[in-house]
Amino acid sequence: MVSILVSSSEEFSGKSSICMGLGKIFQKSGLKIGYMKPVGNLLIDVDGSLTDEDSEGIKNLLGIADSAKYVTPIHLTDSLIDDALKGVEKDLDKRLSDAFSVISKDKDVIFVEGTGCIGGGSMYGLSDPEVASKLGIPMMLVTRFDSISAIDRILCDVRIVGDKANLTGVILNEVPRNMEDRVTEIVVPFLERKGIKVFGVIYEDHTLRSVFISEIVEDLHAEVLVAPDKLDQLVENYLVGAMEVGSAIKYFRRQPNSVVITGGDRADIQMAAIDSRVKCLILTGNMRPSGAVLASAEEAGIPVILVRGDTMNTIERMEHLIGHAHIKQQVKLDRVTELLRNHLDITAIAESIGVELNE
Amino acid sequence: MLEKMFNPDSVAVIGASRKEGKVGRAVLENLMQNSELTIIPINPNVDEILGLPCYHNILEVPTETQVDLAIVVVPAKFVPGSIDECGRAGVTNVIVISAGFKEAGIEGSRLERECIALSKKYGINLIGPNCLGIIDTASGLNASFAANMAYEGNIAMMSQSGAICTVTLDWAERIGVGFSKFISLGNKAVLAENDFLQLFENDPSTAVIAAYLEGVKDGPEFIRIAERVSRSKPIIIVKSGRTSVGSKAVSSHTGTLAGSDAAYNAAFKQGGVLRADSLEEMLDYSRAFSVCPLPEGRNIAIVTNAGGLGILTADACYNSGLSIASFEEKTVERLREKLPPAANFYDPVDVLGDAGADLYEHALDVVLDDINVNGIIVLVSPQSMTDVPGIAEKVAEKIKESKKPILCNFAGGSRIAEGEEILNKYGIPNYSSAERAVASMNALCNYYTIKNHKRGKPAETKADWEYARSFMDEASENKRRMHGLESLDILKAYDIPVVDSRIAKTLPDAIKAAEDMGYPIVMKILSPDISHKSDVGGIRLNLRHADDVERAYNSMMSDVRHYMPDATITGVQLQKMISGGKEVIIGMDRDPQFGPLLMFGLGGTYVEFLKDVSFAVAPITEAEARHMVSSIKTYPLIAGVRGEASSDIDSIVQTLLKVSQLVTDFPEILEFEINPLMVMPEGQGCVAMDIRFTLNLNE
Missing domain, CATH: 3.40.50.720 (NAD(P)-binding Rossmann-like Domain)
Known part of the structure; x- marks a missing residue:
């Protein structure tokens, strides 16, 4: 059995997707895969017990049978933090190693996912490098390459890891397409000269950033007024309809794969959105639109959903949803594995962990 | 049918x-x-x-x-x-x-x-x-649930609002206005305004077409049909939902977009439709057309028994673009023959307060004979000596036999009521104010021009259609929706002159390009995400040597990344610096109702604030293109003020026609703008300096 800890410079940089995608690829190669996220920070209630949202999703998508209490043995609760700060001994190291032993049974490769960012958990001695050190496993770093300053973050992270663990390499994730030349021609050679192996460069991807309308409905506790059968569509971004109607038409036309947020009393904006064939209309303030507008939306097959919150509140929720969506659907998992296969040196990753992949 | x-x-x-x-x-x-x-x-x-x-x-x-x-x-x-x-x-x-x-x-x-x-x-x-149903007075059909049957008349009316039908019928009943056909359009599920325009066109009992609309169902077809119908019968339309609050109400009421008011104005103009601002105005115009012949010019004579009313009317004429007629000498002489010496024998003709029906008759006869007079407005104020009913009978008689339009304003209240009733009896409108009478006279004059104007066919210009098609296909394949400077070649395909330019991806490339092109040059940021380059520091002017280029490049990149960190930057464009021209804008927005709405205006900082722009629905004729240029308020600045040389207006007209064709050829272009188009002095052409356009990739 071999294992690797997938860490990252910042939150929401794609650790779960990498674990999931690599796990799928390795599974296809006939390997038995295990997965752990030792410290759960996105806590949800599943069938009466607390677990982590990421680990629950990955367990389901990879078909992992291990009990949630071993996959995520430690939960980042307020009391855990308070105890850590007060110096109360919680025996976290033992819980970690015990769970790891259970998960290790009958597995070929175990992906261990870090919590949040690389240094997170230092206060209770479970930052990513400390976990890797305690389990005696190597690390891999995923960095969201949103600007050139990502290079600084990588170099700092290398120092944070230090000699606690073996850092096998980095993956540059969500690289903007317009930086393609610069990254491949200058940045990657620079990092390699510094002795940092780059496993691959993954570019921004619309499918992965987008969310299903059904997820929006769920997140906003919205009421679906029109086209409940059209919620299985992906939307890439949201637009706010608060201007005069002539400008709204221009604005919506430029980004038609969007959801439009507007007040229930703005019939003109609603019609502009319907006419521009946007993907979905979110009406705020619990104000029902006119029957004639609903009829037009229905004719155009555009879902209209009603939320209680005001526009500002709804924008905040959408801001959080888009780009941060958890991968729960097969279509996104398929896209992740496709991206990894196309852009990562899978063989090099396997070698760095110490497994051999069958073609 | x-x-x-x-x-x-x-x-x-x-x-x-x-x-x-x-x-x-x-x-x-x-x-x-x-x-x-x-x-x-x-x-x-x-x-x-x-x-x-x-x-x-x-x-x-x-x-x-x-x-x-x-x-x-x-x-x-x-x-x-x-x-x-x-x-x-x-x-x-x-x-x-x-x-x-x-x-x-x-x-x-x-x-x-x-x-x-x-x-x-x-x-x-x-x-x-x-809907409310329909009424046909010629056949005696009242297939409606309206409370009353309409009187027989020659005005055909259609309305998208049933309530406005009942309001109009009720009003018409009180003053005796008749209709040929009355149609409540309802939701326009199958038959709509275009069908009825064609019906009215061939209906012998209809002379005037009036309509209240909240929208049109098929815009381009509407323009085509209206343009044809308006050559034989006047079309007067009130279109509601003009303001932002009104358009919100239209959307809520009908589940449609009210459409941009500029597009309706342009479409109505091109279709020869007279636009009324209110129901009252629509009915005022309709009644004028219902009884009056058309004036063959815009010279108006005013006959009044009150100086003050005459002056007000003269002012209203001037404000509407009507002229006060200059009488022939013999007209003045004949007026002098019978009118008292204190009367005014020039336009406005003042017959004085004590004038009876005979003096009005004389004045009208004489003025009607004047070849410089195209139409007359008669004003009657109820002074103590005024024989209102007698004057009304005489005026009505003249109106009935006249070959020139005569509109009246019997001004006042209860003392002119009897006169108004007499006019109503003859089906003649009395306008309650001089301004209303003048507005209707203006409508008659405008329609005379519409009726005698032949629009002609939209101009066709030469274009490399194949190249443009392959450009669109490639953009569609690469999912490129927004286009800017990097897509200037699309203009070349339509033979629109573009500025000499080079694209550079790096600083060394930029310096090399600048050295090759020669100074001075302009540097612009290349990014499909940035539409207002100057707002984010994406334009540097008048660069004179390599050091300038280097400084401009570095500071521009820093500025743009600061203001728009998420924008995709593909490089910079270097252009030859052009001076001595004037900046104008040619744009297009695809209107939901009418399609490609062309826009023309003067360039510069104040354009968005001044809103001094003209519109027309493409494809346009050469005359329409010329009118677009000359109808903006700041036209004199292009034509040359205070001894300044005129700009090359022909080249603007030609560019408008080419853009008209481009956006007609490619319905996937949703919005388009050449901004600025640098227009050089007369004979020296124009050059497109920058463009942006958005494509529809859904279809």
């Missing part, structure tokens, strides 16, 4: 009722006003209504009785069934009065779609649903 709809021999009322207060009863009673009509009530529960034998179903009507028209008043959910039965019974004209369709919501919208499909299946001409 709609002959039997408006002049049927037999009419079935599906949902006829004997209960007072029911629409099914009101319709029946209105129909029964015409004793020559065979009326067939349909109701599954009764055998007789108001003495007429009632059938349980239209399919039960004996086949020898051909039903020419069916009026449906049953609840919405039964309407598709009724239409299906009409279809099976061979009835091809149906009016659905019932409400509860698209205006009511999703279920209603489904029912409406069913009605449309059934109409298509059986070839049914359908008016409504959700």
Whole structure:
């Protein structure tokens, strides 16, 4: 059995997707895969017990049978933090190693996912490098390459890891397409000269950033007024309809794969959105639109959903949803594995962990 | 095609009722006003209504009785069934009065779609649903639930609002205005304004077409039909939803976009439609057209018995663009013959306060004979000596026989009421103010120009269509929706001159390009995400050597990344610095109703604030392009002020025509702008300096 800890410079940089995608690829190669996220920070209630949202999703998508209490043995609760700060001994190291032993049974490769960012958990001695050190496993770093300053973050992270663990390499994730030349021609050679192996460069991807309308409905506790059968569509971004109607038409036309947020009393904006064939209309303030507008939306097959919150509140929720969506659907998992296969040196990753992949 | 709809021999009322207060009863009673009509009530529960034998179903009507028209008043959910039965019974004209369709919501919208499909299946001409019905005074048909029948007249009226129909009918009844046809359009599920414009065009009893609309169903077709119809009959339209609050109400009420008011103005202008700002104005104009011949020019004579009213009217004429006529010498002499010496013998002619009908008659006769006079406005104030009824009789007589238009303003209240009644008796409008009379005279004058104007065919210009097509296909393949400077070549395909430019991806490339091109040069950021380059520091002017280029490049990248960190930057463009020209803008927005709406305006910082722009719906003719350029308020700045040389206006016109063709050829272009187009002095052409456009990749 071999294992690797997938860490990252910042939150929401794609650790779960990498674990999931690599796990799928390795599974296809006939390997038995295990997965752990030792410290759960996105806590949800599943069938009466607390677990982590990421680990629950990955367990389901990879078909992992291990009990949630071993996959995520430690939960980042307020009391855990308070105890850590007060110096109360919680025996976290033992819980970690015990769970790891259970998960290790009958597995070929175990992906261990870090919590949040690389240094997170230092206060209770479970930052990513400390976990890797305690389990005696190597690390891999995923960095969201949103600007050139990502290079600084990588170099700092290398120092944070230090000699606690073996850092096998980095993956540059969500690289903007317009930086393609610069990254491949200058940045990657620079990092390699510094002795940092780059496993691959993954570019921004619309499918992965987008969310299903059904997820929006769920997140906003919205009421679906029109086209409940059209919620299985992906939307890439949201637009706010608060201007005069002539400008709204221009604005919506430029980004038609969007959801439009507007007040229930703005019939003109609603019609502009319907006419521009946007993907979905979110009406705020619990104000029902006119029957004639609903009829037009229905004719155009555009879902209209009603939320209680005001526009500002709804924008905040959408801001959080888009780009941060958890991968729960097969279509996104398929896209992740496709991206990894196309852009990562899978063989090099396997070698760095110490497994051999069958073609 | 709609002959039997408006002049049927037999009419079935599906949902006829004997209960007072029911629409099914009101319709029946209105129909029964015409004793020559065979009326067939349909109701599954009764055998007789108001003495007429009632059938349980239209399919039960004996086949020898051909039903020419069916009026449906049953609840919405039964309407598709009724239409299906009409279809099976061979009835091809149906009016659905019932409400509860698209205006009511999703279920209603489904029912409406069913009605449309059934109409298509059986070839049914359908008016409504959700309407008041129709009236045809020539055939004596009142197929509506309106409270009163219209008087006979030559004005055809259609309205998208049933309530406005009843308001108009009620108003018309009080003052005796008649109509040829009266149509409540309802939801316009099948038949709409375009169908009725064509009906009115060929209707011998119609001389004037009036309409209240909240939108049009097929914009480009509307312009084509209106343009043809307006050459034989005036079309006067009130279009509501002009303001942001009004358009919100239209959307909420009808589930459609109200459409940009600029587009309606442009489309109405190109279609020869006279736009009225209110119902009152629509009726004012309609009544003027109903009784008056057209003026052959814009020179107006005013005949008044009050100096003050004459001056007000003269001011109103000037403000409307009408001229006050300069009389022939003999006119002045003839006026002097009978009018008192204190009278005014020049325009406005003041017959003085004590003038009787004979002096008005004399003044009108003389002024009508003047070849410099195209139309007359008669003003009457009720002074102590004024014989209002006598003057009204005389004026009415003159109006009836005149070959030039005469409009009146009997000004006042109770003391002119009798005069107004006399005019009404003759079907002659009395305008309650001089301004209203002048506005109607102006409408008559404008229509004279429309009637005698031949639009001609939109100009066709040479273009490398193949290149443009492949450009669009490639953009579509690469999912590139927004385009900027990097896509200047699309202009070259349409033979629009573009600035000499190079693209550079890096600083060394930029310096090399600048050295090759020669200084001075302009540097612009290349990014599909940035539409206002100067707002984010994306333009550097007048760079004179390599050091300038380096400094400009570095500071520009820093600025742009600061203001728009997420923008995709593909490099910079270097352009030859051009001076000595004037900046103008040519743009296009694809309007939901009318399609490509071209825009022209002067360039520069204040343009968005001043809103001094002109519009036309593409494809445009050369005359329309020229009018677009000359109709902006700041036109003198292009034409040259205070000894300044004129700009090359022909080259602007040609560029407008080329853009018109480009956006007509490629409906996927949703918005388009050349900004600025640098126009050089006359004879030296123009150059496109920058563009941006958005493509629709959905289709």
